[in-house]
Amino acid sequence: MNGPYVRDLHHVDETHIPAVGGKGANLGGLSRIEGIRVPAGFCVTTDAFRRIMAEAPSLDDRLDQLSRLEPEDGEAIRALSAQIRRTIEGIVVPDELAGAIVGALAELGEHTACAVRSSATAEDLPTASFAGQQDTYLNVVGPAAVLRHVSRCWASLFTERAVVYRRRNGVDHRTVHMAVVVQQMVFPQSSGILFTADPVTGNRKVATVDAGFGLGEALVSGLVNPDVFRVRDGEVVARTIAVKHRALHALPAGGTREVAIESQQREQPALTDAQAVRLAGIGRRIEAHFGRPQDIEWCLVDGDFRIVQSRPITTLFPIPVRETGDRENHVYVSVGHGQMMTDAMKPLGLSMWRLTAMVPMHEAGGRLFVDVTPRLAAPAGRAGLLDVIGRGDPLTRDALETVLERDDFVPTLPDAAPGGPPVGGEFDPTETDPAVVAELIARSEASVAALERDIRTKSGPALFDFLAEAFEEH
Template structure:
């Protein structure tokens, strides 16, 4: 395959991360969006980086040593990464590669000023943030200087910070390559960062603009506090203008310097409200192109905005997809079940197929949309009471959302006929035999399922399971079942309240229900104690299980004293109750 060392930004798109790195791929994508101005430039591809690395035979040995270092051994990482950077910078760029870079420069103007920017293949990705870990050089002038700074960008793949980040995240140093973006320098009146979602609250409808005078390095480095504009629905809804005492400006002969801002200008806004709104409109166009909220670096030049970088905002928790632009309030299913970790796909698929209400997935977790129930005052009260009984903190969170003016619109309680929506609940029969009958019906349904499932294999088994899920929901949605379940929950809540009032004991009814028959959760817990009773007298088994790492530990148990009995007890438990 012919190696390609240079690509014009206009010829790059988002599919070419492996060739031009994350920054280069995003800039190429940006340059294709109608109405978005991106400074012209080109990418020195990862083919060039691999060519340079091949020129240094000692690199392999040093990368091996680097991969074996503890991420906390900062001194060793600092020393070895500095050796690698020095080695890369000292490699002479081969003639044909240097010629390809200088040819691209001559097409743009080889006496102009440029920004020379690192673009690693593991940078600006949706799943990880490598921002600031490699180097960028501004206002670089002349082919010789640009070639030297391209080498420095290659070497910056091995800054101490970048190496440590990869070590901590289990990323093999050899799998990450460095491209370099060379762009025409812009000399802005103001610059800064646009977040198309509020990075503090996560609100996707509020964009935040950070702005300062001069080059953006003053903000990125923390040299000054920015002006902050919050924009929603085409208007500035909040702003704070900072006293900007310093800025970073380009020098005529190359490079940059900090300069003091004259006192009368320090408190002036870097942008007008109209400019902030116009910038956010451009940001929304960029967000739509990439399909997710963006962290965008911008420059204001002669009242026109130029975009010099855009990356995904990786700190936002994902939200369920909705087919409208309305506000939604979601309650986490997993947190209600004390399962805060992400579920595996089979797990949340099972929940979605068997749940009585729609459940939506985001971030490996399931959520129920409670917006409509909160919007109606009648259903709102019931929801808040039920949530508060299960977890007072969730109720408090929902009330906090309701306190936000207009976030959840109110819907009328009454139906067109004046009767409360949904009608009055049907009266419940108080005969306890009804509960016995419901249990017997469920047991018969489970027995039929266990009998019939043994006859199914392959695709037929999946069809059978889908039918079984529908039967499960039909049984549970029987009004009599719901009434019995609610009666039990209401009785527990009433007992908890009264026993605390009478005896001063909290959650006494929850303790009492542990001994009720047919409580599968309690049975599982008691059965697990029986398993523990088998294991506890066997010290070798206890020690082994405390250090288990892997899924084949049951096979290993039989080799230990008392291990066969322990294995049999565990397997019997799993056969009865599954892996929950």
């Protein structure tokens, strides 16, 4: 099955995004995780898309025009993107390319019902999901229908919403290419979305399961309100069961239709608690594989879960980077917000702050944070910290007090360890000595004079080395 135009899902992974797009690469990675069931299928590669685009030289001029339009120019984008889509859908698929797709389809079964799904190279990425910007077609049956819907997926790279999304994210239309995933269709009793971190609160220890009856497109499109399960540490800690009036079902001859749910089933949960917990466990394994929280689409078929998509959750604020990598709770305070600097810093600014800081600083999202957990753990240190922060920013103090109200999030430690200094950085006051002040001033003046003298002799890399040493000393 593998060639320049098609690749089996089992033969791709996250390193193959340029060839199979974000969705295809992630599905390939999923299929390699032991115990994770992914419907069989193949990818029509970006080489096939480039071959199609080359069949219509007029597309070059239209792409140039498209790149000059502003995102706010909706009418012009709508008209031009529609022209591009019509052109792409009107291109006759070359025999060599059509033969490769039909041959791969034959291995699944020529008349097997399939899902035909877009997989752009700028899609399902760690920094931008591009979710819902291109098209998916469910329950497509037969070679002719599959080829027709592959063409529609290629064309969907230029839907109005996709064009505007790229422009607003600074992505050049010419740098994005479209692969297409063709998978065996699954006909689930229930389906939905699993977030391995709570997308509203950002809590990474709570998984959220949205579930409904029938095909998941009804839930994704907003046709129905889902049941919502919140799972933590192998237990459902909260649930909301919706009244579900409609569902999306597959038709025997192909395509889908909206159906009414029988009255006695409308208030029944789409999953049991045990199934929600099992699904959350599957999500944790997927999260561990990809190394970050995931937004996962799932189907429940005869009691077994099938995973049909996984992408990073891009809306979570990143966790500050720690060298120790421990799994304990930590509370961080933003350095920039304390200084009324709410924008992200540039790398030079981050480096300068960390070089000159009196305490360790941790970076996340282009901002610096101080770990205040040790101070919050000791009652005396906690009181002092809250007082200082409250005078500068009452909202930050309120946030810290809200965290402290959560039982055992920050365990309380004694103020002083036996035979040692108090915990949390507090020290006993000492008698003041006026002579100390004069001595410190004289020492500082001498140090600054030496710095002014020595810095004139440095340049290039030696200057940076000198500054690093000087900062540490001063």
